[in-house]
Amino acid sequence: MGEKAGFLPFPKSFETICMHHGQDPTQWKSKAVIPHIVPSTIFEIDDPTGPKEYIYSRVGNPTRSILESVLAAINKGRFGLCFSSGMSALTAILGLLKKDEHLICCEEISGDSHEVFKNIATNYGICTTFVDVTDINIVCKAIQPNTKLIWVENPSNATLKITDICSISKLAKENEILVGVDNTFLTPYLQRPLELGADIVMHSLTKYMNGHSDIIMGSLCVERQDLHKQLSLIQVVMGLVPSPIDCYQVIRGLKTLGLRMDQHHINSIIIAKFLDRNSVVEKVVHPGLRTHANYNVFKQQASGHSGILSFYIKGGLHESVEFIKCLPLRKLPEGSKAQCKYRKDMLFNYIKHHSSVILFAVPTLNKKLNELQNELREKDNYILIKKLDEKISNDLGAEAEQFIDNPNGHTEKNLNNMAERNNQILEEIPQGRIR
DSSP states (O other), X not given: OOSOTTSOOOOTTHHHHHHHTTOOGGGSTTOOSSOOOOOOXXXXXXXXXXXXXXXXXXXXXXXXXXXXXXXXXXXXXXXEEEESSHHHHHHHXXXXXXXXXXXXXXXXXXHHHHHIIIIIHHHTTOEEEEEOTTOHHHHHHHOOTTEEEEEEESSOTTTOOOOOHHHHHHHHHHTTOEEEEEOTTTHHHHOOGGGGTOSEEXXXXXXXXXXXXXXXXXXXXXXOHHHHHHHHHHHHHTTOOOOHHHHHHHHHHHTTHHHHHHHHHHHHHHHHHHHHTOTTEEEEEOTTSTTSTTHHHHHHHOSOOOSOEEEEESSOHHHHHHHHHTOTTOOOOTTHHHHHHHOTTOOXXXXXXXXXXXXXXXXXXXTTXXXXXXXXXXXXXXXXXXXXXXXXXXXXXXXXXXXXXXTTSOOOOOHHHHHHHHHHHHHHSOOOOOO
């Protein structure tokens, strides 16, 4: 099977880079084909007057260096930097700005990222303007003489708006402004912002990149040496580095990234098409569907979509809650009600199994979001399916069908029939490569 119809080609040799870049066995005495985990905090120095590649593990670590090299290569950049979390990587971005400088941020952004740009940045004298970055004219009007950065989540969290990164980057360069893109939802396998003109690309490696829900880490990749020098200084001096063991986990996880993202694309399309044809669903948001408002922009800058989609249940709060309760394979975690009572500023329920997550949000209570987000979400309740597991799309589809057929109880369905119907849908959609 060829490339996904209408999308950008896949990056050449992606899997080979993930498997082997910076990991030549001849560089180690053991000739091990898998990189070593180096937990040592200090390193012996043969020549006190000579160059010192490794001295102290916060400053530099062999395992971390390999991961940073791989990340730079698959992002089509010259330099990669790893951080202890995605949020620490985002915090490092603030170090590029000075007091009384200004940044423009996409209005629809994850809650913690919003907190960083709205409140933490303010403590450092940095002003943030939140705008709809999908409208280039609005972005142009928001630029001030002291604007130094435009920050974009693409797709946005959580209604998956698509920003034209090329247009934003062109505008930014004309005004000597940096462009940063949070590419967590797509990974460099499906979208490469540096190739589209961005200056900085960020990932929460915790999500798709690692792919196993067992580490917390973030990364930044750049092409410019001056940016790397500044960000590296912040990484080291502020102690934002991850552990060598976590770095090894991500190195391992990246080896299957291409395979996993191919299947995520297929699974999410199956679920999206299933939901789109059911009467209890008001709207499905998936940038890989032609019904998406920015579908044409998306297919010009991406090689496909991940396993993330949003959909709206007709009715409102009660119907959305009932939908979640009627999913037989997922259970609300113990203590979730207590959590909701304790955190009154953010109310949500999680249903989690392995790497699949269904998130129901009542964002009207989330004070971290700006007024425009609250206004939008007061009108709509949404359910977000994150990271659809590679092997359970049939089960998820069957679960949704059980609720639609009988929202007050669980009906027994033949999963083989569901699988057959999913396969029929699969024949109609753009697919990834058959491995």
